Amino acid sequence: MKTLSQMLGWVLVSCCCAAAMADETSAGWKKFDGNPVMGGKYGTCFDIAVLRDGGKYRMWLSWRPKHSIAVVESADGIHWSEPPQIVLGPRAETGWESDINRPVVVKRGDGYHLWYTGQAKGRSAIGYATSADGVTWKRMSDKPVLSAEKPWEKVAVMCPHVLWDESAKQFRMWYSGGEQNEPNAIGCATSPDGLAWTKHEANPVFAPDPASAWEKHKVTACQVEKVGDWFVMFYIGFRDEPHAQIGIARSRDGITNWQRHPTNPIVRPGENKWDHDACYKPFAIFDGAKWLLWYNGRHGSLEQIGVVLHDGEDLGFQ
Numbered sequence: 421m422k423t424l425s426q427m428l429g430w431v432l433v434s435c436c437c438a439a440a441m442a443d444e445t446s447a448g449w450k451k452f453d454g455n456p457v458m459g460g461k462y463g464t465c466f467d468i469a470v471l472r473d474g475g476k477y478r479m480w481l482s483w484r485p486k487h488s489i490a491v492v493e494s495a496d497g498i499h500w501s502e503p504p505q506i507v508l509g510p511r512a513e514t515g516w517e518s519d520i521n522r523p524v525v526v527k528r529g530d531g532y533h534l535w536y537t538g539q540a541k542g543r544s545a546i547g548y549a550t551s552a553d554g555v556t557w558k559r560m561s562d563k564p565v566l567s568a569e570k571p572w573e574k575v576a577v578m579c580p581h582v583l584w585d586e587s588a589k590q591f592r593m594w595y596s597g598g599e600q601n602e603p604n605a606i607g608c609a610t611s612p613d614g615l616a617w618t619k620h621e622a623n624p625v626f627a628p629d630p631a632s633a634w635e636k637h638k639v640t641a642c643q644v645e646k647v648g649d650w651f652v653m654f655y656i657g658f659r660d661e662p663h664a665q666i667g668i669a670r671s672r673d674g675i676t677n678w679q680r681h682p683t684n685p686i687v688r689p690g691e692n693k694w695d696h697d698a699c700y701k702p703f704a705i706f707d708g709a710k711w712l713l714w715y716n717g718r719h720g721s722l723e724q725i726g727v728v729l730h731d732g733e734d735l736g737f738q
Contacts (some may be wrong), residue, residue, distance in 0.1 A: 445734045446683040449728045458593040459724030466716040466723040467522040467701040482521035497712045522579045537578040573597035579641040596640040603640045606684035640718045641701045654702040
């Protein structure tokens with residue numbers, strides 16, 4: 421028979437464990453119990469883009485061992501086809517894309533549009549390709565369509581996220597700029613054709629918040645979605661170089677007056693779990709009933725992809 425002190429100790433341990441689990445997410449998000457959903461035996465799979473396409477989900481992922489972009493498919497966003505199919509590989513001969521990764525895919529009536537990060541010689545730039553089916557891609561230029569030119573961009577522009585603005589007849593890109601290992605802040609650019617881009621004169625449009633311990637070092641690798649009258653940004657915040665978590669913010673115009681969520685960060689590492697060290701690169705889709713947010717978690721040197729879920733469209737901004 422347990423003593424009172426033993427029973428109280430058990431209750432205390434249980435409460436602490438529950439609190440630790442709850443601390444991994446906030447604002448109604450919940451990690452999928454079966455995480456990770458992609459990676460592991462394939463090595464590091466990271467920084468993804470997802471579309472709901474023809475009744476299924478398609479994920480374009482960065483496959484580090486192959487220095488390539490690959491695609492997988494899923495009926496539910498959780499169970500993915502295997503193995504990944506490489507759809508765009510590196511090209512050393514161009515001098516700027518010996519390693520390619522960090523894609524975003526936009527589907528319009530004229531097909532699929534892909535922007536990706538090319539890396540070589542300690543620098544990063546952004547390239548552009550198109551496809552009729554999302555699998556066979558044609559590069560639209562041998563040169564980058566966006567390169568590091570401004571002082572704040574240092575040696576790298578990467579992690580593009582692009583929306584097509586039908587009313588303005590232009591693409592809008594949010595991208596990360598700064599250091600090569602992890603960029604420092606987020607800028608914005610526009611283009612009528614996906615090739616020629618004009619950077620916003622007020623860049624960067626989203627920078628670290630020195631008053632927030634979890635993101636005081638860097639903010640990067642965002643996804644921006646139009647939700648009602650708001651542009652909602654899902655992004656990575658770094659407290660220091662090795663440790664990252666996921667937050668959200670919103671803006672009326674996607675450029676100015678960003679309002680951070682009051683319970684940021686919304687996704688945090690799990691102690692001694694597959695995402696123990698960092699939670700990187702979010703990508704979220706609302707399926708009509710719930711949000712699915714995929715991210716890559718890191719434990720040691722291995723990154724894998726997991727998912728968190730959120731019932732209902734309201735993300736809880738105040």
